[in-house]
Amino acid sequence: MTLNMAENVPVVDFQHVPQTAAADRLKKLTENFEKRFGCKPEFFGRAPGRVNLIGEHIDYCGYSVLPMAIEQDVVIAAAATKSQEVLLSNVKSDLYSDFEFPINNVDINKDHPRWQDYFQCGFLGMVEHLQLQSTACGMRCMVDGSVPPSSGLSSSSALVCCSALVTMHANGQSLPKDKLADMCARCERYIGTQGGGMDQAISFMAQKGTAKLIEFNPLKATDVYLPDGISFVISNSCVEMNKAATSEFNTRVLECRIATQILAKKKDLQWANFQRLGDVQKALNLSLPQAVELVQKLLHKEPYTRSEICQILEMKEEDFVNNVLSARTTHVQSFKLFQRATHVFSEAGRVLSFKHICDEADPSAPQKLGALMNESHTSCRDMYECSCTDLDNLVNICLESGALGSRLTGAGWGGCAVSMVPTNEVMKFLVKVKENFYDKIPSKAALVGTSLFATQPGSGAMIYLPSSS
Numbered sequence: 001m002t003l004n005m006a007e008n009v010p011v012v013d014f015q016h017v018p019q020t021a022a023a024d025r026l027k028k029l030t031e032n033f034e035k036r037f038g039c040k041p042e043f044f045g046r047a048p049g050r051v052n053l054i055g056e057h058i059d060y061c062g063y064s065v066l067p068m069a070i071e072q073d074v075v076i077a078a079a080a081t082k083s084q085e086v087l088l089s090n091v092k093s094d095l096y097s098d099f100e101f102p103i104n105n106v107d108i109n110k111d112h113p114r115w116q117d118y119f120q121c122g123f124l125g126m127v128e129h130l131q132l133q134s135t136a137c138g139m140r141c142m143v144d145g146s147v148p149p150s151s152g153l154s155s156s157s158a159l160v161c162c163s164a165l166v167t168m169h170a171n172g173q174s175l176p177k178d179k180l181a182d183m184c185a186r187c188e189r190y191i192g193t194q195g196g197g198m199d200q201a202i203s204f205m206a207q208k209g210t211a212k213l214i215e216f217n218p219l220k221a222t223d224v225y226l227p228d229g230i231s232f233v234i235s236n237s238c239v240e241m242n243k244a245a246t247s248e249f250n251t252r253v254l255e256c257r258i259a260t261q262i263l264a265k266k267k268d269l270q271w272a273n274f275q276r277l278g279d280v281q282k283a284l285n286l287s288l289p290q291a292v293e294l295v296q297k298l299l300h301k302e303p304y305t306r307s308e309i310c311q312i313l314e315m316k317e318e319d320f321v322n323n324v325l326s327a328r329t330t331h332v333q334s335f336k337l338f339q340r341a342t343h344v345f346s347e348a349g350r351v352l353s354f355k356h357i358c359d360e361a362d363p364s365a366p367q368k369l370g371a372l373m374n375e376s377h378t379s380c381r382d383m384y385e386c387s388c389t390d391l392d393n394l395v396n397i398c399l400e401s402g403a404l405g406s407r408l409t410g411a412g413w414g415g416c417a418v419s420m421v422p423t424n425e426v427m428k429f430l431v432k433v434k435e436n437f438y439d440k441i442p443s444k445a446a447l448v449g450t451s452l453f454a455t456q457p458g459s460g461a462m463i464y465l466p467s468s469s
């Protein structure tokens with residue numbers, strides 16, 4: 001049942017607690033909630049993780065991406081209170097300790113992000129958006145997440161989106177999905193990572209059975225019907241990489257911004273007004289292949305130094321440090337602008353080709369899509385340098401095990417690969433990847449099941465109301 005559906009406003013779905021396997025999980029979560037807080041939860045928020053099929057590290061450059069939601073998610077059992085505090089608990093209490101914070105004193109630790117900081121991002125974003133400040137209600141929340149953390153499947157965004165969702169509902173409000181997605185993309189940056197909006201967009205706008213082309217400015221999600229006879233399999237390299245605790249992610253964002261500004265300057269545009277490669281391509285009215293050619297013409301392959309960048313942009317090094325460098329990038333000395341911009345423009349083109357092939361229902365679509373995924377991985381590995389040895393090894397094993405295409409998914413530097421496999425060969429594929437990757441590394445063998453699984457496009461965020469309400 002879908003409640004609160006104002007005319008033409010796609011608000012988050014509401015359902016009564018389902019009578020399925022999910023119901024068992026909610027029952028256990030309820031028991032945990034009652035044990036911890038001595039009362040029943042009033043409702044549950046749920047936000048899924050995602051797998052990105054193609055379009056890596058281009059959302060923050062303004063380009064479309066092509067993810068789908070996965071079944072793994074974050075669920076929060078919640079109850080509003082009249083107190084001025086949020087009491088936070090986690091089912092995995094050995095990993096994530098209890099935490100409480102006053103509603104008007106959110107304190108996000110950017111230097112050493114802790115789990116509660118992601119929750120606070122979502123809470124603060126919603127409180128600011130609704131202008132609740134000190135009038136927000138208090139809450140009791142019990143969190144249960146099944147997205148493997150720091151593995152490129154967006155566990156952090158699932159937590160941020162779910163936190164914003166329960167804060168909204170506890171305060172008796174309802175917002176359209178696209179507003180929620182935009183708001184959560186902005187507030188997740190409170191953790192210090194300058195991500196795009198892909199994860200939050202798909203977490204709210206996903207629909208069961210379809211991947212989505214996500215476009216930005218304005219945010220739009222279009223169904224992408226994948227060819228029959230193929231399945232997507234996720235395999236985790238089990239190398240964890242937390243983007244908020246490291247500098248790689250923000251360094252790439254910075255390199256893309258500097259490449260944007262140098263291209264703009266060299267083409268006599270008001271370079272300081274340009275932040276994203278997508279905007280400079282649009283301003284110059286170039287196709288994506290022409291943008292790749294422009295990079296080859298105007299940028300060099302050797303890394304740029306700070307002083308060279310300052311010379312090109314006619315800027316003092318002091319201004320560069322104060323105005324260009326960002327959180328976690330103050331130490332960076334050299335910048336691979338040619339490589340990063342080449343990846344972004346070519347990857348943006350691959351996303352459009354992928355969507356086009358799916359739309360055409362071409363019989364050779366699986367082979368063509370697989371080839372695009374492989375090109376994407378090569379570009380991520382060689383031009384964007386966001387892979388790692390274990391992940392490259394896993395991708396190769398996936399290809400040798402029968403995948404038509406395989407690539408890293410999410411931020412990279414570890415985490416998961418996504419492989420496209422003929423549906424009738426999935427079982428054979430799983431066995432081979434298990435034997436050739438997981439069984440060879442004893443510490444990883446036990447993880448098969450949670451680390452190697454086929455997945456289907458899942459549904460987006462929702463609120464469950466207990467059956468009696």
Ligand code: ADP
Pocket residue numbers: 074090096113114115116118143144145146147148149150151152153154155156157159241242243244410411
């Ligand atoms: P991802 O690529 O999965 O988004 P990040 O490294 O950006 O990974 O964020 C992972 C962090 O999100 C974890 O270190 C933890 O702080 C938080 N997180 C993820 N899942 C949970 C969970 N189930 N409970 C509490 N915190 C979680």
Ligand code: NG1
Pocket residue numbers: 052055056057058059060151152153154155156157188193194195196197198199243409410411412
């Ligand atoms: P994950 O996989 O969640 O670390 C990050 C960014 C995305 C996108 C991808 C790379 C956040 C919250 N997420 O995803 O926006 O840039 O990397 O494609 O910053």
